[in-house]
Amino acid sequence: MSLQATTRPPAQRQARAVRLGPRSVAALALVSAVGVAGFGWPFLAPPTSRIGAHAQDAPWLFAGVLVLLVAVVAAAISESGLGPKAVAMLGVLAATGAALRPIGAGTAGIEPMFFLMVLSGRVLGPGFGFVLGSVTMFASALLTGGVGPWLPFQMLAMGWFAMGAGLLPGPDRLRGRGELAMLAGYGFLAAFAYGTVMNMAGWPFMSALASNVAFDPHAPVAANLARFAAYCLATSLGWDLGRAVVTVALTLTLGPAVLRALRRATRRAAFETPVTFDAAEK
Numbered sequence: 034m035s036l037q038a039t040t041r042p043p044a045q046r047q048a049r050a051v052r053l054g055p056r057s058v059a060a061l062a063l064v065s066a067v068g069v070a071g072f073g074w075p076f077l078a079p080p081t082s083r084i085g086a087h088a089q090d091a092p093w094l095f096a097g098v099l100v101l102l103v104a105v106v107a108a109a110i111s112e113s114g115l116g117p118k119a120v121a122m123l124g125v126l127a128a129t130g131a132a133l134r135p136i137g138a139g140t141a142g143i144e145p146m147f148f149l150m151v152l153s154g155r156v157l158g159p160g161f162g163f164v165l166g167s168v169t170m171f172a173s174a175l176l177t178g179g180v181g182p183w184l185p186f187q188m189l190a191m192g193w194f195a196m197g198a199g200l201l202p203g204p205d206r207l208r209g210r211g212e213l214a215m216l217a218g219y220g221f222l223a224a225f226a227y228g229t230v231m232n233m234a235g236w237p238f239m240s241a242l243a244s245n246v247a248f249d250p251h252a253p254v255a256a257n258l259a260r261f262a263a264y265c266l267a268t269s270l271g272w273d274l275g276r277a278v279v280t281v282a283l284t285l286t287l288g289p290a291v292l293r294a295l296r297r298a299t300r301r302a303a304f305e306t307p308v309t310f311d312a313a314e315k
Contacts, residue, residue: 130169148283154198162195220280228273
């Protein structure tokens with residue numbers, strides 16, 4: 034009795050809308066480092082630091098800096114190969130995400146745009162995901178009237194959210210239930226992470242005299258961490274939980290169809306094939 038060897042066809046490399054180069058990676062690293070400082074400065078500056086005297090000014094300063102840095106990152110990624118096909122898909126997905134956001138406006142945690150950011154970042158890669166998350170949040174703010182000093186922080190946080198999905202393992206091989214479970218788990222955790230970092234952006238605006246969970250620039254780091262944890266539990270835990278559950282539910286139910294559609298569109302767009310124009314014959 035002879036056994037016939039069976040070979041599995043090699044996995045096809047998934048095309049990326051944007052291939053990050055060294056310049057784009059450096060720009061992303063720079064804006065992420067500044068973003069970490071912008072979100073976490075209350076825990077990074079010691080109580081004796083003079084920055085505590087500018088607790089009400091620091092968020093505005095970081096907001097202005099982040100606007101410029103996000104624009105620099107978008108430009109650097111564009112130079113890495115954000116061609117006309119990718120720009121067209123970026124416009125479609127950003128418009129879809131912006132239209133989905135108002136559906137849950139004012140309702141605790143019903144934010145369907147998050148699952149679209151997860152799936153898009155997964156299929157189209159981390160570079161495209163960062164730009165998509167930032168542009169979608171900007172477009173949705175214009176649509177809902179949510180423009181303010183918090184918008185640059187939202188753009189950066191959503192860029193991280195979608196970029197992280199593009200960095201998940203197995204983009205070429207992992208498919209089916211395993212991939213859906215991984216994306217649902219990531220969406221669940223990232224939904225809480227998004228809410229937490231956005232709390233960090235708004236928390237320093239509170240006056241220490243107004244509440245015992247507000248940021249106190251003169252308190253030690255451990256005390257402020259305890260205050261921040263209490264602030265998150267009191268103000269956003271229910272909203273973050275709702276966002277996480279909705280993201281998981283939509284990923285598990287609509288995820289297979291959306292992933293297939295995105296991958297089909299990616300294959301047909303052939304992002305990595307340069308666009309050429311034939312000269313018209315006279």
